[in-house]
Structures are given as C-alpha cells and as structure tokens.
Amino acid sequence: MTGQTQDLLHQALLYGKDEEYLATAVPYLREGLAADAMIIAAIPNRCYTAVRDVMGDVMDMYAPAEDFYRHPVRTIAQYLDIVRGAQAEGRPVRALAEVQWGGASWQTREWGRYESLVNTVFENRGVSVICSYDRRVVGDEVVDHARRTHPELLEGGMFPAYNNAFEHTELYNARCDKTPLPPVPAEAVRMSVGSLDLAGLRAFVKDHATRRGMSAAVIARFVTAVNEVATNAVRHGTPPVEVALWAGADDVLCEVADIGLWHPDELAGYLPPENANSPSFGLWSARMLVDLIEIRAGYHGTRVRLLARKED
Amino acid sequence: MDATEHGTIGEFGAHGWSTVRPVGELRPGDHAWLASHHPEEKERVVGDFVFDGLNTAQRVVCLTDVEPHRLPGMYARHHIDVRPFTEADHLRVIPWRLACGRQGRADPEQLGRTLERELDRAFSERFRAARILADMTWAADVPGGVEFMLACDGAMERLIGPSTRAIALCQVDLRAVRSADALNALRNHHEVLVEVNPEYDDGVLRMTRTYAPHGLRLEGEIDGARHPVLTDALTTVSRPRAEVHLELGNLKFIDLGALKMLGAHAMELTRGNGLVLDNPTPDLEGVIRMVGFHLFPGITRGEGWRSM
Numbered sequence: 001m002t003g004q005t006q007d008l009l010h011q012a013l014l015y016g017k018d019e020e021y022l023a024t025a026v027p028y029l030r031e032g033l034a035a036d037a038m039i040i041a042a043i044p045n046r047c048y049t050a051v052r053d054v055m056g057d058v059m060d061m062y063a064p065a066e067d068f069y070r071h072p073v074r075t076i077a078q079y080l081d082i083v084r085g086a087q088a089e090g091r092p093v094r095a096l097a098e099v100q101w102g103g104a105s106w107q108t109r110e111w112g113r114y115e116s117l118v119n120t121v122f123e124n125r126g127v128s129v130i131c132s133y134d135r136r137v138v139g140d141e142v143v144d145h146a147r148r149t150h151p152e153l154l155e156g157g158m159f160p161a162y163n164n165a166f167e168h169t170e171l172y173n174a175r176c177d178k179t180p181l182p183p184v185p186a187e188a189v190r191m192s193v194g195s196l197d198l199a200g201l202r203a204f205v206k207d208h209a210t211r212r213g214m215s216a217a218v219i220a221r222f223v224t225a226v227n228e229v230a231t232n233a234v235r236h237g238t239p240p241v242e243v244a245l246w247a248g249a250d251d252v253l254c255e256v257a258d259i260g261l262w263h264p265d266e267l268a269g270y271l272p273p274e275n276a277n278s279p280s281f282g283l284w285s286a287r288m289l290v291d292l293i294e295i296r297a298g299y300h301g302t303r304v305r306l307l308a309r310k311e312d
Numbered sequence: 313m314d315a316t317e318h319g320t321i322g323e324f325g326a327h328g329w330s331t332v333r334p335v336g337e338l339r340p341g342d343h344a345w346l347a348s349h350h351p352e353e354k355e356r357v358v359g360d361f362v363f364d365g366l367n368t369a370q371r372v373v374c375l376t377d378v379e380p381h382r383l384p385g386m387y388a389r390h391h392i393d394v395r396p397f398t399e400a401d402h403l404r405v406i407p408w409r410l411a412c413g414r415q416g417r418a419d420p421e422q423l424g425r426t427l428e429r430e431l432d433r434a435f436s437e438r439f440r441a442a443r444i445l446a447d448m449t450w451a452a453d454v455p456g457g458v459e460f461m462l463a464c465d466g467a468m469e470r471l472i473g474p475s476t477r478a479i480a481l482c483q484v485d486l487r488a489v490r491s492a493d494a495l496n497a498l499r500n501h502h503e504v505l506v507e508v509n510p511e512y513d514d515g516v517l518r519m520t521r522t523y524a525p526h527g528l529r530l531e532g533e534i535d536g537a538r539h540p541v542l543t544d545a546l547t548t549v550s551r552p553r554a555e556v557h558l559e560l561g562n563l564k565f566i567d568l569g570a571l572k573m574l575g576a577h578a579m580e581l582t583r584g585n586g587l588v589l590d591n592p593t594p595d596l597e598g599v600i601r602m603v604g605f606h607l608f609p610g611i612t613r614g615e616g617w618r619s620m
C-alpha cells in the first residue's frame with residue numbers, strides 16, 4: 001500500500017441534481033487518481049456519462065447499475081473479487097455506487113441489508129465508496145435505510161454531515177430479521193421430512209415448482225438450496241421438520257420449519273466464504289442459488305423461507 | 313438404480329450397440345469382454361467372475377496358461393485357496409495348448425469342440441450353470457494371434473450366445489496389446505462389455521471404480537444420507553501423486569455438503585494434481601458456477617464443461 005489508511009470509508013450522498021452529484025464525485029475521483037487508486041463504478045449510465053464528460057475515461061471498471069445490482073449476496077461476492085484483485089496489486093479501491101432499489105418490500109429490505117454489510121465485508125481492505133441516492137428516484141424509506149447504513153452522510157456541502165442514525169451491521173441485520181414474514185398461504189402444498197435421505201423432498205419440490213411455472217435452470221438451483229436448508233433442519237433442528245411450497249405471480253416460495261431454536265451466526269451466511277471449507281459455505285451458497293432466504297428463529301421454532309423468481 | 317439403468321449403452325461398435333454391465337450382473341448367454349487397464353481391475357472382474365461361479369455351484373472353466381492358484385483375484389480379493397475346487401473338478405483350469413491344440417497346431421474349431429464337451433460334462437454332472445473365462449492376453453502379442461482369437465471367439469459365440477445356462481468372459485491385459493485395431497476388432501465381437509462391480513449401490517446412488525482414467529463414476533443422487541459412503545469411496549481411490557477423476561455424467565443431484573466434501577478432499581490431495589471432475593450435467597455446472605469455482609481450490613475441471 002502507498003501508506004494510506006486501510007479503513008473503510010463508506011459515505012452516502014443524497015443528491016437531487018446531477019450538478020450536486022458531480023460536485024462530490026469529481027473531486028473524490030481526482031483524489032483517488034492522485035493516490036493511484038483503482039477507480040470502479042457501478043452507477044446508472046446517466047451518472048457515468050456525466051462523470052466521463054467532465055473527467056474523461058478515468059475508470060478502471062464500470063458496470064451499469066441495473067446489471068450490477070440484481071442480487072445482493074451475489075453483488076457482494078462480485079465486489080469482493082474486485083477488491084481482492086486490487087489488494088493483490090497493492091492498490092486502494094475508490095468506488096462510486098448507486099444501488100438499484102427494487103420494487104418489492106423484501107427487495108428494499110435486502111438492499112438495505114446489503115448496504116449495511118458493506119461496512120463489515122470491506123473493513124480494512126483499503127476501500128472507499130460513495131453510495132449515491134437520487135432523491136428524484138428514491139423515497140423516504142430508502143433514505144432512511146441510507147442513514148442507518150452509512151457512517152457518514154454527504155448532503156450538499158464539502159464535508160460529511162453528522163449522522164446519528166447509523167447502526168452497526170449486527171444491529172441492522174438483526175432488525176431486518178425481526179420483520180414478520182407473511183403467513184404461509186392456505187393453498188401451499190406441504191410435506192414433512194424425517195431423515196437426511198431427501199430424494200422424496202427433491203422430487204416434491206421439483207414437481208411442484210415445475211407445475212407452478214419455474215424454468216428448468218432455476219429449478220436445479222432452487223432444489224439444491226431447499227435441500228441444503230432441509231438438511232440443516234434435519235441435522236441441527238428439532239423434529240418435526242415441515243416443508244411448505246407455494247407460488248406468487250413471479251416467484252416460487254418454499255418454507256422449511258422445525259420446532260427448534262436456531263442461533264445462526266447471522267452475518268456469516270451473507271459474507272463470501274474463503275473457500276468451500278468455511279462453516280458458512282452451505283448457507284451462503286444457498287443464498288447465492290436463490291433470490292432470497294429469510295430466517296426467523298424464536299421460541300415458536302425456526303422457519304427458513306426461500307424465494308426464487310420463476311425465470312432468471 | 314432402477315432396472316432400466318442396469319445396462320448402460322456403451323460404444324457403437326462394428327457389430328452394433330454394446331452394453332456395459334458390472335461383472336455381477338452378467339446373464340446366461342452373455343459373451344462378455346474386458347480389456348483391463350490395471351491389474352486391480354483384472355483382479356476385481358476376473359476374481360468376482362470366478363468366485364461368483366464357485367459360490368453358486370456353477371462349473372467354472374478357465375482357459376488360461378497361469379497356474380490355478382495364480383488365478384487373478386482369487387487369493388488377493390476373496391482369500392480363497394482354489395486347490396479344493398480344482399481337486400473336486402468344480403473349477404477346471406485348461407491351458408490353451410490343451411484346449412485348442414490338434415495335431416500340433418492351434419485350431420479354433422478344436423476350441424469349440426473342447427468347450428462344447430466341457431459344457432456337456434458340466435450339465436451332465438448336475439451343475440446348474442457354467443461360466444467360461446478366456447484369458448486371451450497371450451494372443452495379443454503373437455503374430456496372427458488376434459486373427460486366431462477372433463476365430464476362437466466365433467466358436468465361443470456360437471456356443472454361448474444361444475445358451476440359457478452358460479456365460480463367457482474374454483479378457484486381455486491392455487498393457488500387453490500393441491495394436492489398437494486388433495483390440496477394437498476383438499472388442500467389437502462382443503455385445504457385452506464388462507466392468508467391475510460397483511463399490512456402492514443403494515438404488516439412489518451408485519459408485520463404481522474406473523481405471524481409465526483412475527477414479528470413480530458417480531451415478532444417481534448424493535445427499536446428506538450418503539456423505540459417509542462418499543467419503544469412504546473417495547478415500548479408497550485416492551493415492552498420493554495421482555489424479556482422481558470423478559465421472560459425473562449420470563449424477564443427477566449432488567448437495568452442497570457433498571460439494572464441500574469434494575473441495576476438502578481435493579485440498580488433502582496436495583501431492584497430486586488433485587480431483588478432476590468430468591462431464592457435469594448442465595444443472596450441476598450451473599450450481600457450481602453460481603457458487604463460484606474459486607471456492608474449490610484443488611478441484612480441476614476435466615472433460616465436458618460447457619462454459620467458464
């Protein structure tokens with residue numbers, strides 16, 4: 001490293017006009033260039049063009065935001081790969097980011113969780129990132145997430161404003177996991193599982209997911225993830241283990257419930273493991289394979305709910 | 313495995329489709345072929361073939377020039393001293409010279425007559441069935457040997473093909489064979505290609521040793537209930553400084569736990585080139601790609617990968 005601090009700088013920029021965006025982004029990137037940082041951006045094309053018009057082609061890497069922000073767990077893994085590459089070259093990373101906040105409420109929640117996880121994943125890796133929030137696009141709920149997930153807030157002006165709403169990742173994450181899940185609908189199909197021999201469960205999931213319109217490529221990943229969660233429930237949970245499956249308009253959901261109380265290391269399942277031998281490999285991989293896994297553990301039992309879009 | 317999967321369709325030879333069958337699943341009328349890549353493969357197939365015969369009151373006739381007590385796999389694999397069986401004529405070991413020599417010349421028709429006589433004798437002595445083992449390795453290396461063996465094979469086929477009580481196994485050591493054409497000609501004479509019995513088969517998962525390349529063929533599904541047997545099988549095939557290939561073409565499902573075990577196992581094989589995965593299904597490849605191949609250091613992508 002060239003002597004800079006390795007601390008993570010994670011700032012939120014709330015802007016309402018492109019000029020405000022540039023007023024922060026341009027000096028920020030110039031500083032990075034001066035420090036020979038790897039400059040990366042995952043921002044909307046509009047912002048990218050604006051920056052390029054002012055500074056020229058200064059970026060080492062650019063991904064259009066709508067491609068980069070499709071799946072929070074996969075995005076973190078991708079980001080970490082990039083950062084590891086920069087670390088291998090001994091360069092700090094300077095990033096511009098603008099998450100595409102999805103429409104469904106769970107998507108907003110998971111992108112909020114993602115922003116919070118950034119604080120943990122990129123700690124001490126020489127990373128500096130400004131996450132921009134276009135006030136013309138995002139609502140108050142998203143801004144509220146931004147305040148809770150960024151230690152520093154840029155809201156006009158040169159210097160970050162004091163942000164007393166910031167929450168540490170563990171706390172934020174635990175709050176995300178307190179949101180009640182909607183009840184399993186009455187039309188869900190159900191099956192109970194008693195042993196690690198899950199051939200029957202796989203056939204059940206495959207059959208019902210196919211009939212509910214899930215495409216073959218997605219099913220293979222969905223079945224693998226459900227199998228993993230059910231294996232955990234049988235191994236570590238308390239029987240009976242019950243599986244329910246149902247579908248929404250665009251997605252298929254599966255819930256694995258047992259009556260035990262599971263205390264997973266909540267963050268572990270979101271952080272990319274070092275290799276397949278890491279203890280969190282199973283849960284993390286399952287999260288990579290489907291669009292969403294939510295865990296609710298309490299004295300009433302443990303429920304793990306998986307959601308996958310029918311089409312890729 | 314369900315019944316339809318017992319014979320997997322093998323290669324298309326000059327004489328039509330051939331079927332691959334484990335030695336334990338050979339049926340009367342089968343005239344089977346083994347070109348063994350490794351002494352252990354020969355021990356397993358030949359040893360099991362002869363042992364199964366002795367164990368189920370079948371007459372076993374071996375056409376081979378080795379001494380009875382050196383029959384492959386009998387002592388090493390089944391811990392059997394064959395002497396009592398030869399003394400009781402349960403096992404008959406006939407040198408080629410006696411089986412097909414006529415007036416000082418080797419005559420394939422003579423072999424046919426010898427075998428016909430042996431079978432008649434076996435059935436008249438109340439054996440329920442008979443098996444014939446023909447070790448053809450010597451012929452592979454002799455000028456004109458392959459032509460001679462082809463003729464012998466014809467005589468055997470006429471005898472065994474229609475039989476409801478006899479099985480024949482023809483075998484060569486691949487390492488002794490110099491000409492691939494000769495080998496193909498011999499192999500194409502056989503509709504059944506024989507392989508070792510599976511290491512494990514519970515109807516959901518089947519694991520079979522492979523010798524070219526060295527490794528295991530996994531078929532069916534692997535989940536948490538089958539992790540212990542997978543570990544055992546992996547441990548059995550692993551040896552220092554040798555690649556282990558896993559043939560995955562018929563593996564329909566593998567859970568994340570087993571993938572993790574493969575990763576751990578690959579890391580342990582540090583002195584070799586590790587673990588090579590061949591022919592994953594599109595589904596499996598999709599899962600591994602999504603999780604990230606870099607999480608499995610030590611695992612190598614072998615044949616049949618589509619992308620990445």
